Amino acid sequence: MSAPQPLPDADLLAPDKPATEPARTRRVPAFLRRPGGALGALWLVVVVVGSLTAPLWVPYDVTTQDLANRLALPSADHLLGTDPLGRDLLSRIATAGSLPLLSSALMLVVAFAIGLPLALVAAERPGRTERFISRATEVLLALPATVLLLAVIGIVGNEIPLVMAVFGVLLSAAVYRVMLGVAQSVRQRLYVDAARVDGLGSLRVNVRHVLPAMGTVIAVQGAQLFGIGILVVAGLAFLGFGPGEPAPSWGFMINDASSHLFDGPWLLVPSGLVLALTVVAANELADALAARGGAGAKRRSRKQVRAAAAAAAAAQGESGSEQDAVAQPVPDDAVLAVRDLRVSVVGGPDLVTGVSLTVRRGTVLGLVGESGCGKSMTARSLLGLLPDGVAVSGGSIIFQGTDLVGRPEKELRGYRGSRIALISQEPMVALDPAFSIAAQLTGPIRRHRGVGRGEARTIAAELLRNVGIVDADRILRSYPHQLSGGMAQRVCIALALTGEPDLLVADEPTTALDVTVQAEILSLLRALVRDTGLSVVLVTHDLGVVADLCDDVAVMYAGEVVEAGATAGVLDEPRHPYTMALLGADPHVPDGEPVPERLASIAGTVPSPGTWPEGCRFAGRCLFATDACRTPFPTVPAHGGGLVRCVRVEDLALHQISWTPEEAGAETATTAGGAR
Known part of the structure; x- marks a missing residue:
């Protein structure tokens, strides 16, 4: 079985789009339309770019001292003031930012490089493998992170990137616990099962289907852990486990400012404010990503489903069920008119096809x-x-x-x-x-x-x-x-x-x-x-x-309406074998009629989406099915404005057949081609 083909772009499938229509501008991402997300992202961009390019634009060298201007307030010469040695605060804060930012990024890479693959493997193999990985990560979670980090510093010294890499190993256990639940949930979705049935290997299923569905959670967790990493680096520097003087660091600058609260209170403001705003910006960005996750994923799913449906229609043309779904007028007193409704799974099968209803x-x-x-x-x-990953892919709901x-x-x-x-x-x-x-x-x-x-x-x-x-x-x-x-x-x-x-x-x-x-x-x-x-x-x-x-009433089977009409007509004179079977299995007995010794039953189960047969989807369970039932056929008008989807309607009505094994056996024995 071949792998599923990539979904075409929805804009290329629009049949009435003029050739001269200008290209659409790309919409702003949803998380940037939230004030917190936009401001958080803007601040992080400013801090990252400013810190990494600090040697190119800072006005003073970080070691240059001006003892005549110790603890100076902001001025034209020193925009953020000076420290106790007269060094420019703006230059030192900007230069110091690269260490916590890069070290936190390294911590994230290590944490996700370990935790995320383990979560994908454990979600795919829920037995012994999942139990072994979970027990191992629980051991990591039980270890005292602070003590271990101090021990690492005692061994390697103030090598903050290496210390944060070790911290990333410890955090990988927490990343694994979060991602395992998400991966297990995603792997239960129908489109993942469809991809596996279609022959995709484990790696391709994870890369093409599982990881994209986990994207929002990964982004949210990454933004939150990034803020935590910055605090950890600053905290270590505050305790003296950071770059030695005269190299600047945010934590040491805050420590230095705390000893001058009375003679230079302004000294704490610039470094403390930059650290606080950076952490808050990371958390605001995480909140914005979390808020747009569900709606954004659903919009993407719907666009993909519509594109897939349009591609299938262009390639295959109208199927038998679509050909008989003629345009039905909407009555004047209709509150709701559903016409040829199709509901599909992203990258997977249809769940509902060709449903038309009027209320x-x-x-x-x-x-x-x-x-x-x-x-x-x-x-x-x-x-x-509809659930995430499922959307209306055709028809109308008026x-x-x-x-x-x-x-x-x-x-x-x-x-x-x-x-x-x-x-x-x-x-x-x-x-x-x-x-x-x-x-x-x-x-x-x-x-x-x-x-x-x-x-x-x-x-x-x-x-x-x-x-x-x-x-x-x-x-x-x-x-x-x-x-x-x-x-x-x-x-x-x-x-x-x-x-x-x-x-x-x-x-x-x-x-x-x-x-x-x-x-x-x-x-x-x-x-x-x-x-x-x-x-x-x-x-x-x-x-x-x-x-x-x-x-x-509309009787549904395997995602389509098989019989519909006025309730009295459908229940008093059912025309489809499935409706007959449902009535035969119903325990309600009208007054005056004898109670049957045994209710009729329907062998088998409803076929799963993606396994529906050609022609009548009930044929595999029907007592009256023939070879003609297994080829496409149109619906038949019934019940004064209703319909019935059965090729043998006239035969069953002529012989006055009901759903009992005895009558079915007699009927199929005398009807040409009736043997199943």
Whole structure:
């Protein structure tokens, strides 16, 4: 199997880009758009350049004394004043900067040269190798660093670069511990598995996929450790373990200034301020890098996914599933219209393909299917909340006339909460245990509705009463751990309603609740839809919930919709074998019908992304599959405006086949080519 090809530049794939369009200017990196990051980077550049080039521009030699101007204040001759021997402070501070900067850089190189490769090896081999490396690094962490450094100084003398190299060896254990967790997390991502399946060796997987994903953490840790290294060098010089006189050093200059606090207090200001600002600048730069890490990685991932999707479309043309995804008009009463949605992993397979859905105003659309069918990925793509490394790579998500695909994160934040809201399946995870319910409700209310604190609390109490909580004032004073599961889910629904949204995405909102509370929550959602005109996208495994609450339903399997339409039509007259199988395996039995001795079952599991077969993706588990099912075919209209993705729809309907092994065996025995 060949290695994956490099992703083309997205700008080269734009079909309508004029030939005369001027080249885009490169955007400023995100961390430099933060004041702390910009100022920190600027100061570090000034200090590094100024220190390394000091011999070329300093006004005085660092050893030149002017005893007539001892402890002088800043003047035109000496911009930062002079020291107790009349030496120019500016010249000495600038010249002294090269030692801590270069020594700290050497410490970083040694620490990461040891810790980072060990972390990559341990993450790749989690058994005995990881345990051995971790125990060895724990020994390094247990060693007293200060004592060891003083011992090294006793052996090699005041050779600060060598001392800092030894310190880098000690720090490599801490670097390893941080990087191991990050590398283990990255190696669990699907695109890393896809690269390994595609035949990439260990080194290429680490270089091309794992290390780039760790880039932000490496930069943050490097900036922080750089500041620590500067403090260590200055501290050693302060204690007398630095360059001997008359060579300048920041630590010795601070030590010298501390003995002149009464007769020359200004002496401490220049050297102390330069050291403090350099350390603070390194930490501010680290904070800025950490703040832009998640969003920046996600933007890069989305750009790469869109480029890959465009390249695949240009090379392969339209596939069978894309050809039948004809342009569907958006109804006038549609709140949401999803058309030919595709969600992909960077450098890996598609997770969702060709999904088209319509949610009308004041209705509930159910997404149903087994785990791994793409329901949650589809639902979370509506809010732009896909995991890192996963992005929408094709199609459109039209919400109230606006296509949300490709919108910047800042613009999507204007939709989340105020126009599209989310209810998660784990209420205790959705609520922050450190804050009261009042704090968690009034904050979004004030942000979305622009009201004061008192009015926000009144609205919060009213929302709690609207979701069936009688003692709203007591709940507002409570914390999440003081609530039951059903009460916490009601609070989550109230939280979703704080921005008065038009669309509610409910990702299995009753999964973690018992049967009685499930019924109460479903009744609450039904009342909200009826009374407020709210539209809901409901992700669920439970066909009983679909029958009870949903107006329309879309059955998903292996990343695509296999059957969709009005709920009554799909559940009463299922046309796709997968829908039949789900209904046959459902334990709910209508009144008056006998209870079957054994529920129908579906052999096998949902195929993983990247292993989907040609044609029908359910064919490998279907009782009625023939050779025709394994070639591309178009969808078929069904259920009065819905669809079904099956090549044998007419055959199954003609023979009135249901999902039972007995009927399937009889049918396949009498149908030409029916043997599997």
